[in-house]
Amino acid sequence: MSVISYFLVVYEHEKPETRKAGFIYIVMTHIGTGFILLSFLILAGGSGGFGFEGFRASGPTMLPLFKDLAFLFALIGFGAKAGIVPLHIWLPYAHPAAPSNVSALMSGVMIKTAIYMFIRVFFDFLGAGVLWWGFLVLAAGALSAILGILYALVEPDIKRMLAFSSIENIGIILLGLGASMIFYANGSPALSAIAAIAALYHLFNHSVFKGLLFMGAGSIIFSTHTQNLEKLGGLIKKMPLMAILFLIGVLSISALPPFSGFVSEWLTFQSLLLSFSSGDSLVRIVLPASAAVLALTGALAAFCFLKAFGIGFLALSRSEHAEHAKDANRPMLLGMGIFAVLSILLGILPVYVIPFLDRITGTFTGTSIGQSISSGFPGTITMPAGQISMSAPSLFVFMLVFLSIPLMVQLMKGKKHGAVYETWGCGQPVSTARNEYTGTAFSKPVQIWFKNLYRPARELRAAYSVSPLIKQSFKFESRIGQVFENYLYIPVTGYILSKSRMIKFIQTGSIHAYLAYIFGTLVILFMFVIMGGK
Amino acid sequence: MFTLSSLGIVIFQVIIIVALAPLLSGMIKKIKAFFQIRKGPSIFQPYYDIAKLMRKDSVVSENVSWIFHAAPLISFAAILTAGLLIPIYISDMPLGFAGDLIAVVYLLALARFFTALASLDAGSSFGGMGGSREMFVASMVEPALMLSIFAIALNVGSTNLSFISQAVSSMGLAAVSPYHILAFVALFIIAIAETGRIPVDNPATHLELTMIHEAMILEYSGKQLAIVELTAMMKQLLVFSLLANIFFPWGIASEINAAGIALALVVFIIKIVILGAGMALVETSTAKWRLFRLPDLLSVSLMLSFLAIVSFIIVRGV
Known part of the structure; x- marks a missing residue:
């Protein structure tokens, strides 16, 4: 898998940065393979078989130390393939270098196969009976989620931003998986099943909306020849259909109701909340703390994608390229359209999705919970305790009703929106793209807030012509440090x-x-x- | 199941939210004026303002797209939908099954998202500043808010709002415990930030360098501005009713009868006026903080919620 996708990454091999990205990718993924081999060798040592059957048989008979080692090596090995922090460094290189459709595939499907193997190894082979494994997975998830989105937020390159956001979403999935492992080790398989459903739901959602967003990024690059957010702008007028589809992706990934991300984040919050019925004090303190991390991640994700849409699509075009952009062609729109419809359906009809996921989680948690938490009409998800429920289709209908009331009023009055005039700039004629707020400025507050992490470096150079009083040009450069690198x-x-x-x-x-x-x-x-x- | 009387409850709830929201705003202004030894405008002034804006024509920037026109309506709808989930005068909300406290948080986030999106649409720097600061404050608020939700949920074992207010009101005064108070103070700090009040944001300012919410809506005028203003007031009312009916739900009607509902309404208004007075006191006694000092304030809230959770585990044992 890694070798084949290496060739996908270096598809545009004439560019030196693409070759560098391919190199980093293949090195990291081989380090991962090395650890996976170690883990499998340990597993095979128990029974002598290299098949999944052999691993499954050897799991219960192994010494605790070897179990721990097999777990750790699998976590590192598959973690490198999934892109969890700090093994993530290949992701922000490989994804922007690859063509956009390949990025969609890599983010949507490939890094998820590592999650599949996590579940296989931790639950199926090793029996997931150790509490600290769950805590370690939870910690890895929290770290990946928060660092992924923090780097995504300050990234002006639209595809690198999406790659960092994939790290964040893998983190969210691991939060659910970690909670599931904790509950399983604590002997409450029902709670474990709910958390696992949350993780798998987010996994599925992420592959849909990230695919949509990467395809959107692809058609932006196709039509404007730049992947720098600061050079876009005004695309909503040039590419109106694409803009709507991209907006659906943005709303989904920002976890706003009634789109798909909301359902899976809600489920993840609820599964972290279920820690209250646990008897373990440590669980009851750690899981709420990770919920706070998840909340911060969610808010920053909304910030990040608001910036992406607001700077990239709204107001005035910031460059010639964006000025002459044309809407994506039909096959592109069709591809994105399918994913956009799926994003909406996953958001408002979770009760039809959960039973499918339940069949999967039932096999490794040993408990089927899908029937009891999702009921048919009106599409309500109900938690086992405390009358907690959420009905996405109802929320959607209420919003439509409230949306229609003022719309009707406006239609009945039949008046157009007032006079058109230039944007207010304190009385100065400032309606040019140069006066717009930039993406860097937009995310600056967070950059200042987390300056210990980002370690920003900036350089300001002025070139003078005749006298030191007359500046001819300014050059401003600002860089963000990559801590792990x-x-x-x-x-x-x-x-x-x-x-x-x-x-x-x-x-x-x-x-x-x-x-x-x-x-x-x-x-x-x-x-x-x-x-x-x- | 869903009956005619529950439809009545829902419609009455919507009417109360829309009708009382400007009154709360006016009352806070009046109380603030009292603390500052001014006379202040009439408590009905927000109604007059909205009525005046409704009659005016609007001026729209030439750069905007449909987002600018849609955003006020989407925010309005999201806030009202959140309003269907929050108990105001009756604890058993017929539509409470549709979402819990976490869903309310995300509906408020949806409203904020579109307001901030619209702020960028006109291409003005002020809008960008406002949107950026709003999302910055929201990123600080969200973890503190989620942790305080967890602190509340820990106490009663649910995030369903009807369930919480019923559980707390049936506990009576026994509900008032260290963790209850800690969680309340944490949520009060969040309410300051959510409703855009001093020291986070100054609702009365139009100075470019300091404004957050006002900067975002700078390009709106006429009827659209009326909807935006009304939405902000409704959001304020909802945040206050969350504070009131999660922590002090006593007096809320538990079943449908005219006397009970009338009493509940009076009690509700008294509760939010007291909360409003608290808010006005904070606004009068502090100055607006620098934007980059706000993480301190909100981490205080975060720590209080965390303490609430820890103290619950200590007091109640395992």
Whole structure:
């Protein structure tokens, strides 16, 4: 899977940054594969079989230490493929480098296969009976969610932003999965099933709306030749149909009712809330704290995608390219349209989706909860305790009713919207794109709030013409530091490179020397076989 | 099931929200004027303002798209939908099954999202500033709000609003406990931020450098402005009724009879006036804070909610 998708990433291989992205991707994903192999070797050691059946058989018989190791290696290995923090660094390189339809596939499907394997390994093979596993998954989810969205928020490149947001959503899925593992280890499979349904629901939703958004980004790039948010603007007038479809994606990912993200985030909140019926004090403190993280993530996601839509689509065009944009062609609109309709349906008809997910979660939690939490008409999801319920279709209908009342009034009056005049700028004629608020400025408050994380660097250079009083041009540059790259990956790769330089002397370039190495290795191996190989 | 009387309750609830919202706004202004030893405008002034705006023609920027025209209506609808879920005069809301406290939070977020989106539509820098600050404040509010919801839910075991107010009112004075009060103070701080009051935002200002909500709606005029203003007042009323009927639901009607409902309404108005007086006192005694000091304020709220959860676990045991 990783090798094939490497070729998808380097599809536009003539660009050097694409090749770099492909390299980072293949290195990270192979580190992941290495850990997966370790985990599988441990699992296979129990029974001697490399099939899933063998793993399942060996799970219960293993020593706790080996179980823990198999869990940790699987978490790291598949975590690298899913892009959880701090193993995420390939995602923001690989996704923007790949063509948009490939990005949609990678974000929508590929990183989810890692979640599938999480469930397989943790529940199916290892039995998920250890409490701290759940806490570790929960912590990884919380960290990925918050850091993913924080980086997405300050990212001007629209595809990198979406890639960071994929990290965030994997985090949200892991919050649900972690809660599920905690409940399972605590001996309440019903709660575990609800949390697992929440996680799977979000997984499904994310593949739909992220696919929609990546396709939208693709058609923006197709029609404006830029993926820089600061160079877009006014697209809602140039690409009206695309704008509506993109807006549906934006509303879904911001978890606003009645769109799909809302249902799965609501379910995730409820499953974290279910911790109250748990007897464990630690669970009752940790899960609400992670709900606070989820709430912060949700609010920042709304901020991020509000910025993406508001800066990219509204007001005036910020560049020539955006000025001459044309609406996406029919096949593009059709592709996005299918996903947009799905996003709405997943949002207002969750009761028809939950039974499907329940069949999946039932197999590994051992409890079927779908019938009792979702009832047919009027589409209400009911939690097992406290009369907590939510009916997405009802909310949708109420909103339509309240929306129609003022609309009717307006229609009856039959008057057009008042006079048209330029935007207020304190009496100055300021209606140009240069005076618009930029995306960087829009997310600046958060950048200041989290300045310890971002470590922003800025540079302001002025070029003077004749006298130091007359400035000819300004150059402003602002950069955001990537904490994990700067403080983890760069030092580690630097260390490895310096060590490998030390043994470089054996690499002579002469074929005779290499033949001698091969001969020497063979001799050593033979000796090994003869002496201790019995 | 859903009967004619429950339809009556729902319609009456909608009428109360729309009709009382400007009154609450006027009363807060009057109380604030009293604290500042001014006479202040009449408590009916917000009604006059809305009536005046309704009669005026609007001026619309040439840059806007349909988002600008749709946003006030969508926000209005989202806020009223949230209003159907919050108990105001009767604790058993017939439409309470449609959503709980978390759904209310997300409906308010929907309203905010579209208002902020519209702020960017005219291409004015003021709008961008307002929208950006609004979403910034919302990002700080949301975790504190969710944790205080969890603190409340921990106490009664539910996030269903009807269930909460019934449970608390049946507990009587026994409900007043350290964690109850901690959660209330936490939510009161959030209410200040949600309703855009000092020290978070100043509802009376039109100074570009400081305004948040006013900057977002700067381009609106005429009838659209009337809807925007009314929506903001309705949201304020809903936030106040959340505070009143989650923490002090006593006096709320539990079944449908005329005397009970009339009494409940009077009690409700007294409760929100007291809360409004508290809000006015805060507004008079503090100055507006710098935007980047606000994380301090909201992390106080976050910590209080967290303390409420921890103290609940300590007091009640496992």
